[in-house]
Amino acid sequence: SQQGEEDPQALSIQEGENATMNCSYKTSINNLQWYRQNSGRGLVHLILIRSNEREKHSGRLRVTLDTSKKSSSLLITASRAADTASYFCATEASGSARQLTFGSGTQLTVLP
Amino acid sequence: DGGITQSPKYLFRKEGQNVTLSCEQNLNHDAMYWYRQDPGQGLRLIYYSQIVNDFQKGDIAEGYSVSREKKESFPLTVTSAQKNPTAFYLCASSWTGTGAEKLFFGSGTQLSVL
Numbered sequence: 001s002q003q004g005e006e007d008p009q010a011l012s013i014q015e016g017e018n019a020t021m022n023c024s025y026k027t028s029i030n031n032l033q034w035y036r037q038n039s040g041r042g043l044v045h046l047i048l049i050r051s052n053e054r055e056k057h058s059g060r061l062r063v064t065l066d067t068s069k070k071s072s073s074l075l076i077t078a079s080r081a082a083d084t085a086s087y088f089c090a091t092e093a094s095g096s097a098r099q100l101t102f103g104s105g106t107q108l109t110v111l112p
Numbered sequence: 113d114g115g116i117t118q119s120p121k122y123l124f125r126k127e128g129q130n131v132t133l134s135c136e137q138n139l140n141h142d143a144m145y146w147y148r149q150d151p152g153q154g155l156r157l158i159y160y161s162q163i164v165n166d167f168q169k170g171d172i173a174e175g176y177s178v179s180r181e182k183k184e185s186f187p188l189t190v191t192s193a194q195k196n197p198t199a200f201y202l203c204a205s206s207w208t209g210t211g212a213e214k215l216f217f218g219s220g221t222q223l224s225v226l
Contacts (some may be wrong), residue, residue, distance in 0.1 A: 004154075031212050042116075042202055042217030043155075050212065088154055092211055099170065100215065102147075102154035 004032075004089040004103030012109040019076040021106040023089030024069075030092045032065060033100065034074050037086045046074075046087075051094075079110045115139065118203050118218035125190065125197060126226050133188045133221045135203035141216070143209025144186035148172060149200040149220075158201075161186055162209040190223065198225050 007022045023032070031050045035043040049056045049065045049072065056063045062075040076083055086107050090100040116137045125131045137144065143162045147155040157170030161180040175194025180186055186205075190197045200222050204215040 033214065035215075040200075040220070040222075042118075042219045043204075043215070044217070045214035048212065048214060090155075099145075099157055099160060102156075104152070104154040 004091050004101065006087070006089060006103045006106040008106060009104070010107045010109070012111065013079060015079060015081055015110055015112050017079055019079050019083070019108055019110070021074045021087050021108070023072045023074070023103055025072075025089075025091045025103075026070065028094040029067075030094055032063075032072050032092075033090045034061075034063060034072075035088045035090060035102075037088065037105070039085075043088065076108075079108075081110050081112045084108060084110050116203055116205055116216055116218035118201075118221050120221060121219070123221055123223045124226050125223060128192045130189055130191050131223065133190070133201055133203075133223070135186045135188065135218060137184055137186075137203075137205045137216075139205055139216060140183070141205035141207055142183070143206045143213075144180070145204040145206075145209075145215065146170075146176070146178065146186070146188045147202045147204065149202060155202060158188065160209065197223055199223060 004023045004025045033048045034046040037043045047058050047063050060077045065072045086105040088105045090102045119134045145160040146158040156172050159178045161167035177189045202220050203218045206213040
């Protein structure tokens, strides 16, 4: 079952602009992770945020988590053409067998 | 180079045939996973293993089988019982599989039906 759902499904922006992607989920979670996937490749881990955290930064990435709304957002600042990829959120549900459930992803295109 | 190696990159299956996808890791990770990805969709868990000689079914295990005879290897067999096998298959690993860990992914195998 799909726990996380990303919004929008596709996003196209100009280089230098900020990109914001959202993830909503249905059940309580232990943590939420964001991954990036270039076309035809494997996923690369970007950031993990635990359920007791509200915000986390890593370089040009900023992730927020609102457990009351069951949602998270990923902000990429000053985007570059090389940021073009699909971005997925993955949730580890509370009390689960600790396996991640992935959303359907946001396809980000950064135009030079 | 440390990482996860999947082979082959492309694989074709004939009707009624079993095919095996290879996954090897040299990260010394205990846990390994197989995911299936359909076009424009997220990943769905097929099987996972947290220790040698043990594995668990994921959300879509029907028509698939796995083995974990060695820590570094976790091959996936797509059997003839899997009626819609065309997909992108991703293998991943993590340190223990006990939660709050990032996954390391291979570069995937695209399986198509002839």
